[in-house]
Every structure is written in C-alpha cells, then in structure tokens.
Amino acid sequence: MxxxxxxxxxxxxxxxxxxxxxxxxxxxxxxxxxxxxxxxxxxxxxxxxxxxxxxxxxxxxxxxxxxxxxxxxxxxxxxxxxxxxxxxxxxxxxxxxxxxxxxxxxxxxxxxxxxxxxxxxxxxxxxxxxxxxxxxxxxxxxxxxxxxxxxxxxxxxxxxxxxxxxxLSKSEMRSGMAEMLKHGLIKDANYWKRLSHLSELKISDLESLIHESVVIKNEVVKRDPNELGERKQLNFGHTIGHAIESYYLESETKTTLLHGEAIAAGMVMEAYLSTKTCGLSDRELFQIKKVFIDLYGPVEFNENDKSSIIELLKYDKKNSHGDIKYALLESIGKSNIDVIVDNDMIYKAFDYYAS
Ligand SMILES: NC(=O)c1ccc[n+]([C@@H]2O[C@H](COP(=O)([O-])OP(=O)(O)OC[C@H]3O[C@@H](n4cnc5c(N)ncnc54)[C@H](O)[C@@H]3O)[C@@H](O)[C@H]2O)c1
Ligand SMILES: [Zn+2]
Structure with missing residues (x-):
C-alpha cells in the first residue's frame, strides 16, 4: 500500500x-x-x-x-x-x-x-x-x-x-469501525456505502479501507492542522459521543463504553440534529441509524442519564462563549461546522435514538 x-x-x-x-x-x-x-x-x-x-x-x-x-x-x-x-x-x-x-x-x-x-x-x-x-x-x-x-x-x-x-478483540475492531464510518459520513458517500455493506470485519478486506480512511483524515488535517475550520468536521458524533463516554467512565454502576461505541450512539443522535438544522434527509437519517444500531446495538439511557450527559456537553472542546457547537451533516458525504443547537433538541435526539 x-x-x-x-x-x-x-x-x-x-x-x-x-x-x-x-x-x-x-x-x-x-x-x-x-x-x-x-x-x-x-x-x-x-x-x-x-x-x-x-x-x-x-x-x-x-x-x-x-x-x-x-x-x-x-x-x-x-x-x-x-x-x-x-x-x-x-x-x-x-x-x-x-x-x-x-x-x-x-x-x-x-x-x-x-x-x-x-x-x-x-x-x-x-x-x-x-x-x-x-x-x-x-x-x-x-x-x-x-x-x-x-x-x-x-x-x-x-x-x-x-x-x-x-x-484485537471483535468489540475493539467494531469500535475502530465507527471512526471509519464517520469518515465516510462526513466526506465520502461511496466509502460509507461500501463500509456499511461489510458483513464481516476481515483484515484482508479491511486493508484498503484502512488506507482510504487515513487518506480522508489526512487530507482534512493537512488543510487545517490547528482545527480552525474544516478539521472540526471530524468531530461529527463526538460532541454527544464524548459526553456519553465521559458519563460512562465516571459512573460506578455502568460498564464502560468503548470510544467507538459511544460515538456510534453520538452519530445517530447528531444525525437526528442534522435533519433539524442542516437539511439531512429523513431517508439518510434512517439509513444511518440502521447501520449503527445493527452493528453496535442500542445503548439504553434513563432520564437521569440523559440530563447528566447533557450537563457534560458544556465541557466540549469546540465550545466557545458558552455556545455548544456541533459538526453536522447536510447529506451523507457532506458536513457543516459550528452549528449551534439548544439542549431541548438534544432530548429529542435521545428520544429518536431510543425509538
Ligand atoms: N488523537 C486523535 O485524533 C484521536 C482520534 C480518535 C480517538 N482518539 C482516542 O483514542 C482512544 C481510543 O483508542 P483505542 O480504541 O485504540 O483504545 P485503547 O488504546 O484503549 O485500545 C483498546 C484496547 O485494545 C488493546 N489493544 C490494542 N492493540 C491491540 C492488539 N493489537 N492486540 C490486542 N489488544 C490490543 C489495548 O491494550 C486496549 O485494551 C480514546 O482515548 C480516544 O479519545 C484520539
Ligand atoms: Zn473518535
């Protein structure tokens, strides 16, 4: 390669x-x-x-x-x-x-x-x-x-x-797959399609897909190494995903979620936000949800989990002046940055995820 x-x-x-x-x-x-x-x-x-x-x-x-x-x-x-x-x-x-x-x-x-x-x-x-x-x-x-x-x-x-x-264990392989799917969602619809049709994670099939993922990420980083603009697209799914991951890390009763598992849930919820703010179609939203739920299963959140996770959003690194800023999708393969979404909508995103 x-x-x-x-x-x-x-x-x-x-x-x-x-x-x-x-x-x-x-x-x-x-x-x-x-x-x-x-x-x-x-x-x-x-x-x-x-x-x-x-x-x-x-x-x-x-x-x-x-x-x-x-x-x-x-x-x-x-x-x-x-x-x-x-x-x-x-x-x-x-x-x-x-x-x-x-x-x-x-x-x-x-x-x-x-x-x-x-x-x-x-x-x-x-x-x-x-x-x-x-x-x-x-x-x-x-x-x-x-x-x-x-x-x-x-x-x-x-x-x-x-x-x-x-x-590497199967669950860790799946966790890595979440970031590859993210690369497709934000930059390359064709790559997303090929990945989402993979039924098994065989190393021989993955090799060229790994190379492609690195190419996608590297191109973004080269254009914007200090994350002043375009690089923020790579955070799709991570605003809510990191809050979920942190919540699980600090919880004494929950088993820890792997990074990819947390951001998979985050990507479904942020895809929902994308339909409300950036024009992502309901058809693509449904497709995204299906791929992630099939691969990772649903994570269950009770009311207390939801409010605690939403409380953690304020620590996201992309925030400034008190606004929580998201990287969201216009369509599969095309993303927007610095979208401000208020927390009421995040509750709805949790409901959509659970539906
Ligand atoms: N810097 C960035 O741009 C960036 C991007 C994405 C994620 N991250 C960070 O990456 C971290 C998650 O990475 P991860 O999923 O690799 O977690 P990890 O490093 O914890 O590795 C996962 C597990 O697999 C084990 N492991 C690793 N390689 C193995 C192998 N070949 N065989 C057997 N076991 C092996 C590790 O010991 C660990 O138990 C998070 O902290 C996340 O925030 C950083
Ligand atoms: Zn990540």
Missing part, C-alpha cells in the same frame, strides 16, 4: 513500515530509544515489532496499564519519571506502540518532556490506525472529561502494520 505524505511526516504501511523505520533509526543518531506499550500491546505486539527491527541498539520498554481509565496525568507523571530515571535526554526517541490511549498519551508525554522529544506512532488497534495515530492530536483526560489537556504536535512518522489486528 502506498505511503501517504502528511505535511512534514509520512505514514507507511505494512512491510514498508520497517524499511522506513530501520533506515530512519540508522540515519538519526538518537541518544536512546524508548518504547511505550500497555499491558496488552507488551504481550501481543512488542515481540513482533522487535522482530522487524534490524537497527542494533538497546531499546528501553516502558509499560502502562491498558485502558481509557489510565489516559490521565498520573500515568504521564509515572512515565516522565521512568524516562528521567532511564536517563532520557532531548535527543531521545519515544515509540508509541499501542491503541489510541498509548498514542494520545505517548504523544503528549513526548511533546512535554524536556520541552519536546521526537516520537513515532505505531498504532496497533483499528481505531488508532484509522484515526488516533494520525493528525497530531495528543493529550489525556482530566478526571472523566475527555482530552481536556493536550497539544497538537506531529510524530516523526506513523507506521501502520495491519498484522497487529490479528489479536
């Missing part, structure tokens, strides 16, 4: 990843190389990754706990201490080998350590391959509030080796 250029860095795929990485390491003269993994990627991905490295040097492995609950400043502090104790300096390199939690958190750790060291993202989950590892957004959650602390800073390269997906 063809490498993708992204204004200053490249995204490589499969065998090409290791050709590029080994050559980059040979030519870069890093003082030390660190690999950040979580407990799962340590087991499932690190051995395969190391077997592809021909550059002879010592690699220090730093492990964090797996999961969104650990994407926080406490973990950052632990990793910063580990880097310091292992004598990382400004010429060190951090390789983030993991899902979106590791790439988001590792990118932030590298961006702040000694005011910034180089890092490389090696995404191992579907979600991180098609979305989180690309585009320079790094950061962590603050309590249960999503991605409140972070910076935009780009990695040296992104290496997407789809063979890592062999050990």
């Amino acid at each position: 063809k490498s993708i250029e992204s204004g200053g860095y490249s995204i490589h795929f499969n065998e090409q990843c290791y050709v590029e990485l080994n050559s980059f390491l040979e030519h870069s003269n890093f003082s030390k190389i660190f690999i950040l993994v979580d407990t799962n990627t340590h087991n499932y991905c690190l051995p395969e990754f190391m077997s592809n490295i021909s550059y002879s040097s010592e690699f220090e492995i730093i492990e964090m706990e797996a999961g969104e609950l650990h994407k926080n400043l406490d973990t950052c502090t632990q990793v910063w201490h580990a880097l310091s104790e292992l004598e990382a300096d400004r010429k060190s390199l951090l390789i983030n080998l993991g899902g979106g939690v590791v790439t988001d958190l590792g990118g932030f750790i590298a961006s702040a350590f000694k005011r910034g060291i180089s890092f490389i993202n090696v995404p191992t989950s579907l979600l991180a391959m098609v979305d989180a590892s690309v585009g320079g957004k790094t950061g962590v959650d603050l309590g249960s509030l999503k991605n409140q602390v972070g910076v935009i800073n780009f990695s040296e390269m992104v290496l997407i080796d789809t063979s890592f997906l062999k050990t």
